[in-house]
Amino acid sequence: MYQRKIFILDQLIKTGLIIGGSITLIIGIAHFFMPSIAFSEVVTENLPKELQDHFVYLAIYMLGTFLCALGLISFYLVRISKQQSIIFPTLILFFVWVSRIVFEIFYPVKIVLFGVDNPTTSILIVASIVLISYGLVFFSIKLKRSNA
DSSP states (O other): OHOOOOOOOOHHHHHHHHHHHHHHHHHHHHTTTTTIIOGGGGTTSSHHHHHIIIIIHHHHHHHHHHHHHHHHHHHHHTOOOOOGGGHHHHHHHHHHHHHHHHHHHSSSOOOBBTBBTTHHHHHHHHHHHHHHHHHHHHHHHHHHHOOO
């Protein structure tokens, strides 16, 4: 019974990291398509070229790069056998998504994104799924430790 419980907790840890990492990676990749297909030119047409380059392209591409890196880090954490070592990185990933939810609440996206008129609800749902995934990892590790 004890071995089965540990096996289930190990699977929950891996599954949470894979789900969180996959969604994060997909969102990161989507950011590379944002300036060209995610929103209409109405968003950028009145901005001077320098502001477009900095705030639109550089910011979005860098955010995409960071999200891709975080998704890949999540996949890497699946391979670490000493699960005690993944608690801190998992907490960081968890708080990244907590902050994304908080920022979306205070600064909701009010432009059409990938054809969605009000993307805030979709963003909050997806960010919450990622947050729950990383929360599942953290709490599974804690539960596993308390049963050891």
